[in-house]
Amino acid sequence: MKYIDRSxxxxxxxxxxxxxIxxxxxxPVTQxxxxxxxxxxxxWGPFRPVTAGEPQDDACDELPRVTDVMDRATVFQSAHAxxxxxxxxxxKPSVYDVLQVAKWLEGDA
Known part of the structure; x- marks a missing residue:
């Protein structure tokens, strides 16, 4: 059986x-x-069982995605600011470094 942890x-x-894991x-983790x-x-829990057909690496459903809150231009402007x-x-990091971190935090990386 497979489980998803809090992250x-x-x-x-x-x-x-x-x-x-x-x-x-x-x-994927091989070792x-x-x-x-x-x-x-x-x-790392709580663990919740993975149901059939459920994506295993999606971001948490309870949290809003960046694109639900801001459009792409606003995200870029915020990173630049x-x-x-x-x-x-x-x-100094580039705007793209900040955007990659935001994407990683959101779970899309």
Whole structure:
């Protein structure tokens, strides 16, 4: 059986009473240590079972997506304002770096 933890990663039953992570951050995991289910769920849970046909690496349904709140132009303008408006020192990130982080946080990366 497969489970999804609170951050959207996918776990599956490994051996009796243990689970291992199989998808982390939308990427398959080929080598992972097995954990007792109770410990894994205490640390990364709660686990919810994956139902048939459910996408395993989608963002959490309870949270709004960026595109639900802002249009693409507003997202780009906000990222540009963040990069231009803060003191970054010698290496200033690009607007695209900020957009990639936002996309990763949303779960689309």
């Amino acid at each position: 959207g990663d996918t776990w599956e039953d490994s051996t009796s009473g243990t689970v291992r 199989v998808v982390m951050g939308g990427n 992972a240590e097995s954990w007792p289910r109770e410990i894994a769920e205490e640390k 963040l990069v231009a408006g803060l003191e970054w020192g010698e290496e």
